[in-house]
Amino acid sequence: MIVGRGEALLGRLVLVLLMAVTVLPFVSLLATALHPSGTYPQGLSWPADPQWQNFARAFTSADMGRLLWSSCLIVVGVVPLALVLGTLAGYAFGQLRMRGSGVVFLLFVLGLTLPFEGIVIPLYYQMRDLGLLNTRWAIVLPLIGLFMPFAVLWMRAHFVTMPKELVEAAQIDGASTWQQLWRIHVPLAAPALSSLAILLFLWTWNQFLLAIVLVDDPGKRTMAGALGAFQGQWGTDIPLLCAGSLLILTPTLLVFLVFQRQFVSALLQGSVKG
Amino acid sequence: MDGSDRTRRRAARRRRDDLVGWLLVLPAAAFYGVFVLRPLAITAQYSLYEWNGVGPSTPVGLDNYVRVVTDPTLYGSLLNAVTLILFFSGVPVLLGLVTAATIRRIATSRLATVARTVVFLPQVIPLVAAGITWSWLLSSTGAVNQLLRAVGLGSVARAWLGDFDWALPAVGVIGAWVLLGLCTLLLLSGMTKIDTSLYEAARIDGAGPVREFLAVTVPGVRQEIAVCVTVTVIAALASFDIVYISTQGGPGGQTLVPGLQIYYLAFASREIGLASALAVVLVALVLLCVLPVQYLVRKGDS
Numbered sequence: 001m002i003v004g005r006g007e008a009l010l011g012r013l014v015l016v017l018l019m020a021v022t023v024l025p026f027v028s029l030l031a032t033a034l035h036p037s038g039t040y041p042q043g044l045s046w047p048a049d050p051q052w053q054n055f056a057r058a059f060t061s062a063d064m065g066r067l068l069w070s071s072c073l074i075v076v077g078v079v080p081l082a083l084v085l086g087t088l089a090g091y092a093f094g095q096l097r098m099r100g101s102g103v104v105f106l107l108f109v110l111g112l113t114l115p116f117e118g119i120v121i122p123l124y125y126q127m128r129d130l131g132l133l134n135t136r137w138a139i140v141l142p143l144i145g146l147f148m149p150f151a152v153l154w155m156r157a158h159f160v161t162m163p164k165e166l167v168e169a170a171q172i173d174g175a176s177t178w179q180q181l182w183r184i185h186v187p188l189a190a191p192a193l194s195s196l197a198i199l200l201f202l203w204t205w206n207q208f209l210l211a212i213v214l215v216d217d218p219g220k221r222t223m224a225g226a227l228g229a230f231q232g233q234w235g236t237d238i239p240l241l242c243a244g245s246l247l248i249l250t251p252t253l254l255v256f257l258v259f260q261r262q263f264v265s266a267l268l269q270g271s272v273k274g
Numbered sequence: 275m276d277g278s279d280r281t282r283r284r285a286a287r288r289r290r291d292d293l294v295g296w297l298l299v300l301p302a303a304a305f306y307g308v309f310v311l312r313p314l315a316i317t318a319q320y321s322l323y324e325w326n327g328v329g330p331s332t333p334v335g336l337d338n339y340v341r342v343v344t345d346p347t348l349y350g351s352l353l354n355a356v357t358l359i360l361f362f363s364g365v366p367v368l369l370g371l372v373t374a375a376t377i378r379r380i381a382t383s384r385l386a387t388v389a390r391t392v393v394f395l396p397q398v399i400p401l402v403a404a405g406i407t408w409s410w411l412l413s414s415t416g417a418v419n420q421l422l423r424a425v426g427l428g429s430v431a432r433a434w435l436g437d438f439d440w441a442l443p444a445v446g447v448i449g450a451w452v453l454l455g456l457c458t459l460l461l462l463s464g465m466t467k468i469d470t471s472l473y474e475a476a477r478i479d480g481a482g483p484v485r486e487f488l489a490v491t492v493p494g495v496r497q498e499i500a501v502c503v504t505v506t507v508i509a510a511l512a513s514f515d516i517v518y519i520s521t522q523g524g525p526g527g528q529t530l531v532p533g534l535q536i537y538y539l540a541f542a543s544r545e546i547g548l549a550s551a552l553a554v555v556l557v558a559l560v561l562l563c564v565l566p567v568q569y570l571v572r573k574g575d576s
Contacts, residue, residue, distance in 0.1 A: 043420030096295035115512030145309025
């Protein structure tokens with residue numbers, strides 16, 4: 001395509017502007033976090049004497065080690081099981097295509113639009129009756145259920161593209177459906193599975209509503225839920241709050257930067273399929 | 275003889291495959307049923323009762339729904355959510371279209387690669403963190419007002435999130451910031467799939483950049499626009515995290531959204547029935563907004 005120099009320049013300008021708007025809040029957060037604790041900094045200003053120890057103080061006052069551990073436990077409880085269940089059902093919908101499966105699949109798809117607010121009240125009483133309120137199970141179990149529509153849809157979309165001939169040889173050798181799934185299909189699904197794992201990790205880590213409704217103790221919540229409590233406790237000490245916020249959003253940023261390529265393509269495809 | 279035998283064997287295989295298939299779906303369906311569909315049905319059931327969560331419940335028919343549509347703070351929260359669609363969907367989709375069309379021309383440059391990473395950052399962080407960050411930016415001494423004063427607009431500077439008229443748009447700006455990057459990249463990936471010969475044809479026909487944008491680019495990313503609209507409309511109607519952190523629904527209920535109202539009603543004032551009725555209305559409203567978009571796209575494709 002022939003692009004005029006003016007157009008190219010305009011494109012760059014728009015890009016830089018967009019990036020500036022995106023990054024400005026993060027810069028402001030960092031600059032504010034470095035001001036002396038308890039002060040009320042004016043606008044966007046770099047402190048004369050950056051107080052890096054604010055991060056250490058935020059780490060201890062928010063009991064960050066415990067929060068990280070809690071979030072990890074929740075992720076470990078949600079993501080692997082959701083992947084397995086999503087794979088099994090996605091395989092059935094995508095490859096076996098049972099009679100009547102269309103209707104059930106549609107029921108899963110409709111779940112994609114469901115706002116969490118629609119079910120959070122009964123979940124509270126359901127968890128109370130199960131004696132799970134204020135435990136991490138109260139977040140883990142519903143999240144697996146809530147992720148099922150997306151996980152099933154995602155894995156089905158992968159399995160649908162796999163040709164039936166793929167397993168013909170194995171079928172002739174007498175391999176069971178189960179063996180065909182684990183020996184042939186799952187290894188080939190590795191890219192789809194890893195993208196799904198990244199997305200589910202992100203959504204679990206950042207889950208807020210379920211965390212604040214179902215678990216009182218911030219130390220048993222997700223990172224996002226704990227940040228809500230942290231704001232309530234330290235909301236008046238702006239630099240400390242900003243330092244804490246930065247610490248809490250660092251893990252997802254790190255995961256994002258490490259898995260950047262998978263991440264962007266997963267999120268893009270994820271929203272298309274969703 | 276041989277043929278009918280084979281048919282019978284195939285039918286038997288088919289039956290077995292069906293059974294295996296349903297067994298594979300069962301665990302996912304069980305979690306979905308127990309932790310999503312069952313609570314959803316119970317929400318609908320609660321909505322027909324008056325209940326404080328502890329004592330006995332009284333069936334009240336559709337009274338809770340009548341209150342939802344007549345009580346100004348309740349239907350007001352729904353209207354606020356609809357207003358947020360302007361900011362959560364309108365701004366990211368329109369601005370995203372223009373931005374993506376501009377970027378497309380230099381899509382291969384290094385700058386564009388870096389931008390792909392950077393504009394995604396708001397998608398990755400917890401919405402709660404976005405809320406905290408922007409509360410600070412939009413405060414009376416925040417960077418936004420600092421910028422306004424620097425360009426001589428000091429007279430419009432205010433505590434945006436505490437201002438009766440400006441709090442809702444300010445919350446909307448936070449949502450737009452979060453969703454703009456996602457929409458831009460989504461639309462951009464759609465635009466790279468458009469056949470370049472269409473652009474050449476448009477240029478030969480003497481179309482300027484604006485005509486080209488409207489006649490080639492926008493129709494070419496119809497599918498992606500539908501996806502952006504769907505995702506962002508749900509984000510607007512079901513918004514909770516950002517509002518909870520930045521305004522708690524204030525000032526004077528100006529930024530009260532259904533999610534927050536449901537939370538307050540159910541877990542602070544213990545009006546379970548009323549909260550559930552609002553939740554049912556919210557779920558219906560989301561479907562009402564999202565299904566037509568999907569329908570239009572599917573119809574346009576066939």
